[in-house]
Amino acid sequence: MHSLLAFLLAAVAAANPLASRQVSGTSTVNLGNNTGTPAHLASGFIYGIPDTQNQIPDHFYTDIGFNYARAGGAQVPAPGRGWIWGLTEYKNRFASALSNYKTARKYNAQFIFLIHDLWGADGSQNSTAPYPGDDGNWDSWDAYLTQWISDMNANGATAGLSIDIWNEPDLTYFWNAPQSQYLQMWGRTYHRLRTEWPSVQLIGPAFAGQPSASDNWWTNFLSFVKSNSSVPDEWVWHMEGGGGDMEGAYGALTGMLKTYGLPVKPLNIDEYGTFPEQVPCGSAWWISQLERVNAHGLRGNWLSGWALHDFMGSLVSKPNADTSSYSPTATGYFPNGDYQVYKYYNLDMTGYRVGTSPSADLKLDTYATVGSDMVRILTGVRITTGTWQITVNDLSAVGLPVSGSLNIHTWGFPDTGGHYAEVDAPNDLGWYAHTYSGNSVTFPIYQTDALTAWAFEFYVG
Numbered sequence: 001m002h003s004l005l006a007f008l009l010a011a012v013a014a015a016n017p018l019a020s021r022q023v024s025g026t027s028t029v030n031l032g033n034n035t036g037t038p039a040h041l042a043s044g045f046i047y048g049i050p051d052t053q054n055q056i057p058d059h060f061y062t063d064i065g066f067n068y069a070r071a072g073g074a075q076v077p078a079p080g081r082g083w084i085w086g087l088t089e090y091k092n093r094f095a096s097a098l099s100n101y102k103t104a105r106k107y108n109a110q111f112i113f114l115i116h117d118l119w120g121a122d123g124s125q126n127s128t129a130p131y132p133g134d135d136g137n138w139d140s141w142d143a144y145l146t147q148w149i150s151d152m153n154a155n156g157a158t159a160g161l162s163i164d165i166w167n168e169p170d171l172t173y174f175w176n177a178p179q180s181q182y183l184q185m186w187g188r189t190y191h192r193l194r195t196e197w198p199s200v201q202l203i204g205p206a207f208a209g210q211p212s213a214s215d216n217w218w219t220n221f222l223s224f225v226k227s228n229s230s231v232p233d234e235w236v237w238h239m240e241g242g243g244g245d246m247e248g249a250y251g252a253l254t255g256m257l258k259t260y261g262l263p264v265k266p267l268n269i270d271e272y273g274t275f276p277e278q279v280p281c282g283s284a285w286w287i288s289q290l291e292r293v294n295a296h297g298l299r300g301n302w303l304s305g306w307a308l309h310d311f312m313g314s315l316v317s318k319p320n321a322d323t324s325s326y327s328p329t330a331t332g333y334f335p336n337g338d339y340q341v342y343k344y345y346n347l348d349m350t351g352y353r354v355g356t357s358p359s360a361d362l363k364l365d366t367y368a369t370v371g372s373d374m375v376r377i378l379t380g381v382r383i384t385t386g387t388w389q390i391t392v393n394d395l396s397a398v399g400l401p402v403s404g405s406l407n408i409h410t411w412g413f414p415d416t417g418g419h420y421a422e423v424d425a426p427n428d429l430g431w432y433a434h435t436y437s438g439n440s441v442t443f444p445i446y447q448t449d450a451l452t453a454w455a456f457e458f459y460v461g
């Protein structure tokens, strides 16, 4: 009801456009700028898959176009804590990762194996836990890789496989050893895996920090992989700090690639979004950001214990999900409000993508497609409130007149009840006619909560 009320207020205000409100900025959609076929690049998530296969029904994966998974048995409890606790604990953790791999492949999703988690450095390791190459001794790491390579081969688990050589080594939480030791581990592991599996994707560095010329994890890594001929197949980092933006981060990366004489490669943000950003408006904002730079994206996962292995990265829920009666193996799944954004993004936003730009303050962003029937614009503010606007340019590029009246259909994607509550569909907020001229139409976004995303649709000419 809240978002419907907001819309009605918006509709009234739109009759006196922006009369009494301060507009913070404009996101533009350029209908003449075809940027290629949609591949719902942001439809991945890390963990989120139950270790019992088929526990979450297929349609939850297929409706959002699930295409990227990332796991390695993190937080499986004893006796499943990984290699550093012995072979049995390794095998139990491996079984979790292998099950998640099989689920991902069922939907033809690429699977990023997290070998730091299978080793046991999942963040819950104690302060004396070993790291590869401690005291210059690589025996345990080499034996670990031998075991893992053998197990992956025995299970035929190398199709659709990517390997993040280490997750977030720039946080002591995951790598509590010298940076130089990390670089040696990278070089050693990269060449071994490349020789073993020439067509498996070796990706990284999966730093928590976005590319920056003043971050010595980045500069030393780029310098090392250049000299060591161990350049990753994708440039990977995480965007979970609640700040930054994709064009800024990618710009910093391309600058450094020039400095170090390194090639441009596909981008993979294999953890994006803070937990508060995992709401409809935050997700629409991230989708827009990732699509603009053609980056694959996987939703971060902020749950822990067995819940980490459930809920599809906080897109679905089930009875007792957030209570002390939570059961990792219980079923009865339902979608939340955020899920509806991804469903629309995958199922409705077909045709071809068109270029968009965010508002100058980077708060409002849009992702847009031109289908054979309709233009569809998904938009979200980065979890804040205020007033922005969207300008759609080059209407004639989709066969519309350069002036007239345009009927625009609005959907509201509410976050009713939060991460664990059921939302089965967006709200149909009806049609509203906008008069326009100059081959362009502008309409306001009155963001009165920091949760709701919007989609706007109109027929092509």
Ligand SMILES: *[C@@H]1O[C@H](CO)[C@@H](O)[C@H](O)[C@H]1NC(C)=O
Pocket: 084, 085, 120, 125, 126, 127, 128, 129, 130
């Ligand atoms: C710390 O973890 C290691 C495995 O990484 C284990 O061998 C050791 O016993 C643990 N120490 C304590 C005090 O729990």
Ligand SMILES: *[C@@H]1O[C@H](CO)[C@@H](O)[C@H](O)[C@H]1NC(C)=O
Pocket: 183, 184, 185, 187, 188, 191, 227, 228, 229, 230
């Ligand atoms: C890359 O670095 C690793 C670790 O130091 C080393 O074993 C390997 O020989 C290096 N390879 C090249 C081509 O420099």
Ligand SMILES: *[C@@H]1O[C@H](CO)[C@@H](O)[C@H](O)[C@H]1NC(C)=O
Pocket: 030, 033, 035, 292, 354, 355, 356, 357
């Ligand atoms: C088209 O959109 C893309 C993505 O936003 C942008 O990089 C490119 O500069 C745009 N091209 C033109 C001609 O506006």
